[in-house]
Amino acid sequence: MTKTHLAAILPQKGGPFVVGERPTPEPGSNEVLIEIKAVALNPVDYNQRTLGVPPVPVYPAVIGQDAAGVVAKLGPGVASTSPELKPGTRVLALATSFYRDGLPDYGAFQQFALAQSELVIPLPDSLSFEQGAIMPLAVTTAWNAWTTINIPLNTRFTPQDNQAVLIWGGASSCGTFAIQTAKTLGFTRIYTTASPKHHAYLKSLGAHAVFDYHSPTVVSQIVNAVKHDGVILRTAHCVVNGGLQPTLDVLKETKGDAKAKVVYSPPLPPDHPTLENTEIRMNWPPLDPVERDRHFYECFHGWLKDGLRSGSVVPSPANIQVEGGGLEGLNSALEKWNAGVSGTKIVVPL
Ligand SMILES: NC(=O)c1ccc[n+]([C@@H]2O[C@H](COP(=O)([O-])OP(=O)(O)OC[C@H]3O[C@@H](n4cnc5c(N)ncnc54)[C@H](OP(=O)(O)O)[C@@H]3O)[C@@H](O)[C@H]2O)c1
Incomplete structure (x- = not known):
């Protein structure tokens, strides 16, 4: 029987999210299946949910960029390229539905999501899931x-x-x-x-x-x-x-x-x-997908991973506004973001 999980599904342009079940995907080559524990909100999330900008080609969609959670399963090849990632490892990740035309398996706003291994790194024990979730897109x-x-x-x-x-x-x-x-x-x-x-x-x-x-x-x-x-x-x-x-x-x-x-x-x-x-x-990442993946690997597995371990890089901003309600709370949390933030990142634990 196919496993399922809960997701904040965007049924059509303009939203709102509707919480529903969807199949839990298997990670493909170079992919990591993550059990999401916290997500952070970004301008692009509000714009994609509310305005369909940047465009989401296929509905229903699952969007969301910034995530932290626990590795549920590794796809083929990840163990050799990222040996520190194992089932159970606490991680932060950039979900890449944005680069995959809104494909719902790759959006962060759900209980389980796929991410490419270049954009998944261990979260030091000293940092909370909320602190982990505020970094990926900004980095x-x-x-x-x-x-x-x-x-x-x-x-x-x-x-x-x-x-x-x-x-x-x-x-x-x-x-x-x-x-x-x-x-x-x-x-x-x-x-x-x-x-x-x-x-x-x-x-x-x-x-x-x-x-x-x-x-x-x-x-x-x-x-x-x-x-x-x-x-x-x-x-x-x-x-x-x-x-x-x-x-x-x-x-x-x-x-x-x-x-x-x-x-x-x-x-x-x-x-x-x-x-x-x-x-x-x-501002735009490298257009060539191979060059882009190499760039992402350097950003995450080089600068961010090493910096968090050594303390030369810290989660920022220091002020995190935690909003409750889990997946059900995402619509109202995005409205709070739209009302304006100052030196604050809004995070929703799942
Ligand atoms: N191109 C890309 O790949 C990419 C990726 C991510 C985000 N973005 C874009 O980057 C921008 C920033 O996103 P974000 O999530 O970092 O924003 P954010 O955290 O929501 O930004 C809020 C902050 O902006 C500051 N601010 C507002 N107007 C300002 C002004 N005129 N001068 C100086 N500071 C000002 C405010 O500072 P004070 O509190 O001091 O007033 C406030 O703290 C957005 O436009 C977003 O769409 C682009």
Whole structure:
């Protein structure tokens, strides 16, 4: 008899989720079947559930990206490529329904989901499932941003390079990992923007200076800091909506005659602002599937796994808002996310 489990099923575009049973899949080659214990919410989840954007080609669908749980079963090949993954191992994982046209076996919002082994790593005993669930999408987004503008993962700037970076929106979930990854890359100065209540925390993650984006003089404050610090600022990750124009305003004053590079994480509108001699690219993982899997492996099985073990990488943001109700609670939890979060990740234990 086919085993079944409960899932938050998206029956049609616009939702809402309806909790129902669906068959529990067998993991294929290189796949891990995970019993999901906690999921975190992301903008893409709200947009896919409510607006069907990015498109979900086939309904009923199961969506959801960020998960933590326990390995239920390994598919062929995983034991050799990821020997630390065994049935019973506590893990965090990026569910990849997004890359698989919304195929329901690969969405996180259900009791059992498939994930590709590149995107599954052990969760240290010191971390809760809730802490594990807040990291996967933000970590890949942060690293994808750097590779989008041709800064590979193994880049290590030296103090002699004197390279600075501007991260607009440091208090966002992705922004906190933009800061942590920028620290690994070795930028001499990491400048970011956030509300004042987050400044001390973002400095603890590795930012050197944090500026209040509500201030009418925020651009000149950053430009003055760059000049005072005597660093080269030609690189920026604009993480949040509303940050592109002020990011370009800063770079206009700091880039000199050299080319600047900006990676933009929200959807980039066709009529976006521009700046002379400045490349603006939307954040995206490598398009080639083989290259993408290699990239994901380096992000997770290299940087994140090693960093969590050594303590050089921490789950961020520190503030987790736990919402109850399990699968039944996902609709209302997404509405709470849509009402606005500040330096917080919403997590739903299953
Ligand atoms: N391209 C991709 O692959 C990809 C992947 C994931 C996410 N994204 C996109 O990345 C963006 C961030 O997602 P997220 O989940 O990290 O967001 P989030 O955590 O929900 O972001 C909330 C934070 O944004 C900050 N913020 C809002 N407007 C700001 C502004 N004008 N300047 C500076 N900070 C501002 C707020 O800071 P304060 O609290 O300080 O006010 C708040 O803490 C979204 O647009 C999302 O769609 C893209």
